Amino acid sequence: MRTKWIKRAALAGFLALSPLAAHAAGDQVTVTYKDDIATLDPAIGYDWQNWSMIKSLYSRLMDYTPGTANLVPSLAESFTVAPDGLTYTFKLRSGVKFSNGREVVAGDVKYSIERAVNPKTQGPGAGFFGAIAGFDDLSGGKADGLAGIETPDAHTVIFKLSRPDATFLHVLAINFSSVVPKEAVDAAGGDFGKKPVGSGAFTLKEWVIGQRLVFEKNASYYLKDTPRIDGFTVEIGQEPLVALLRLQKGEVDIAGDGIPPAKFLEIKNGPDAADLIVDGEQLQTGYITLNTRIKPLDNVKVRQALNYAIDKDRIVKIVNGRATPANQPLPPLMPGHDANYKGYAYDVAKAKALLAEAGLPKGFSTVLYASSTDPNPRIAQALQKDFAAIGVKVEIKAIANANVIAAGGTEGQAPMIWSGGMAWIADFPDPSNFYGPILGCSGATQGGWNWSWYCNKEIDKRAVAADSMSDPAQKDARAKAWGGIFTDIMEEAPWVPVFHERRVVAKSKRMGGPGEIYIDPTRVINYDAIFVKH
Amino acid sequence: MLQLVIRRLLGAMLILLGVAAITFLLLFMLPADPAVQLAGRSATAQTVANIRHELGLDRPLIYQFLSYLGHLATGDLGRSYTQKTGVTTLIMARLPATLVLMAAGIVIEVTLGLVLGIVAAINRGGMIDRGVMMLSFVGVSAPQFVVALFLLYVFAATLGWFPMSGFGSLGHVVLPATTLGVLGAGWYARMVRSAMIDVLNQDYVRTARAKGVSEVRVILRHAVPNALLPIIAMIGIDIGQFMSGVVVVEAVYGWPGIGQLAWQAIQQVDIPIIMGVTLISALAIVAGNLVADLAAPFIDPRIRAR
Secondary structure (H helix, E strand, O other), X not given: OHHHHHHHHHHHHHHHHOOOOOOOOOOEEEEEEOOOOOOOOOOOOOOOOHHHHHHHHOXXXXXXXXXXXXXXXXXXXXXXXXXXXXXXXXXXXXXXXXXXXXXXXXXXXXXXXXXXXXXXXXXXXXXXXXXXXXXXXXXXXXXXXXXXXXXXXXXXXXXXXXXXXXXXXXXXXXXXXXXXOHHHHHHOOOOOXXXXXXXXXEEEEEEEOOOEEEEEEOOOOXXXXXXXXXXXXXXXXXXXXXXXXXXXXXXXOEEOOOOOHHHHHXXXXXXXXXXXXXXXXXXXXXXEEEOOOOOOOOOHHHHHHXXXXXXXXXXXXXXXXXXXXXXXXXXXXXXXXXXXXXXXXXXXXXXXXXXXXXOOOOOOEEEEEEEOOOOHHHXXXXXXXXXXXXXXXXXXXXXXXXXXXXXXXXOOOOOEEEOXXXXXXXXXXXXXXXXXXXXXXXXXXXXXXXXXXXXXXXXXXXXXXXXXXXXXXXXXXHHHHHHHHHHHHHHHOOEEEEEEEEEEEEEOOOEEOOHHHOOEOOOXXXXXXXXXXX | OHHHHHHHHHHHHHHHHHXXXXXXXXXXXXXXXXXXXXXXXXXXXXXXXXXXXXXXXXXXXXXXHHHHHXXXXXXXXXXXXXXXXXXXXXXXXXXXXXXXXXXXXXXXXXXXXHHHXXXXXXXXXXXXXXXXXXXHHHHHHOOHHHHHHHHXXXXXXXXXOOOOOOOOOHHHHHHHHHHHHHHHHHHHHHHHHHHHHHHXXXXXXXXXXXXXXOHHHXXXXXXXXXXXXXXXXXXHHHHHHHHHHHHHHHHHHOOOOHHHHHHHHHHOXXXXXXXXXXXXXXXXXXXXXXXXXXXXXXXXXXXXXX
């Protein structure tokens, strides 16, 4: 142990004195991030950095056409859904291989999903699989597997659901459904996240902790002409500002942390702006939660008054215009978004009148929690100013994300929370993802994310009904049902929807392709689709 | 001598135990719940409960602490909550980078401090002396993140002499090591100056000069070795100073050491990593002081005689 360590120290000393090793040939792309990559284990990883890397390392039964929200079979060759919506049968492609050389078979799909649900894995995505029969037994520790997944032969997987779930195909496309080989997980001894083995478009060639990850193209990937680059290197520990300067010099291809606010206007107004900036819609909404269980916010008139009080156009300016003002929970790209809904327009007089009606003509004092990372404290200050204009005195608590989340999930603690930097961006492009955890009764629990503690049993029933419409022919009716749920929720005003933030990625001039593959609605950066211009 | 070592080692154990207990308590007093943090935004109550149970967070605090100590006794620092990798692995992978940075920092502070101190002492009372003392005062009082950003702006962004951040070549180490070293250099310059002035007034220096020894030789041969003594004793203590400095310096320069690891772990409430880095830092401080104490007699015969 000690000699090994001395060797490492010597190696580090040597590395500090020698230039970086030469890169491999072909189209190699360099990506930078400030923070380390936490894990590449698909059952564990759940942040916006590792999300896109996990997507490209593994394959799943379902996936999306790059840059869109269109579901397509991926590892599955075809699938059928029974008329009652309770049985899904998938045929796997044959000849797909893990990077360890073994063929992917139906048993791997079953194993991987059971692993994601198994409490021992400590995975955050277990709840997504709640509709599979036997979920409660595995999640509650009463079974070792999921009774609802059957594998009659090596290339067939059958899912039996305990209730219809219209989002089920999306669930099979999220990272937690990625297929992993059991022998590699066992061999990694609990450290699979650093020694990933998958069957996706790339393989991990090297990981120097704290410094870089090198991904290499999977030459035998099952989709034709995918990926379009030969590999990419993720460099860690790069300040966004530094990464941007290196990008302008051509040393970096994608600055993963985007453009720091201080530099945004300079870059945007610069000569190369069109080549360097990708600015795209994402499935995000930033909102203020109004705690329906804390006085006087328990009064719907007060909540409506607060909705009228916010000048959203001005808030958008604080983020350099990188957002669209919001009037409802669902972002514009999400099915069910109601473009005709007007919501609560900025109207100070109306806000004051509603406060007076609620018996608070002089306003009241309350507390607004917010994330302490820029630009959220500045946004909180702007909100504070708007609230002050209608007589509501707001004290701002700008603290670390983890502490805001803890306060939000404790009943009766946080009267208002500005969600920026924490919530909410959709896990998959389906409106139900904007309900359950953040507006449904199930999220209004200790440690939950329904920080308004809004719970309407009638709406809950309508949500269940909408999610039972799993026949693809009912797609439009279902989107309409969901749209109605969200606009009806707005009548009770548990939130002040403020804006839908767009994502900005900085890329070098040589990188090609439409903006949608750099800000892919389901992947962020789509490493499978990006390419170098020649 | 042996007795001293044993006594100090026992003391060190007690200090580490205390550090472990205080850190552990503080981390569990935080409102942020690591299970909620880990379970992420889509978790159900069941998922949170399962994670809490698997991590043992549902057991009494005293049980958790004793079990942590039990593992610690076997050299096991536990597993990171977010990365699932062993904390020992994560720290060991990053420690070499921190040690390289600290070693370079020590070289810079001693060199700078020595040269400036000697120059000031020789020019005692003159413009150079005043300038150097002014500079050392700034070095001692400037916060490290300010120094870091200043150096970054001048020598990397404006002049382009050094890379802005990262790891991998000699050029990368200069600015972070200088940032770490400036603080100590300021102290050393002052210490060397006053020690030199003291020594230069001693009888033996006067004798040396009287017998016709050249001024350069008087300074380098007779005066400097004596002025060095207090500095060597200080280096051990400096390791502690450096440990607190590396968190800031590594964060600013993107240096892949344990400071950066700690910084990221704090944001994610990754308790095993925070505990691990704290204990390793405490160990380094204790070890640094111990080495300084043990080295003193070898360097200064007067201490040995006592």
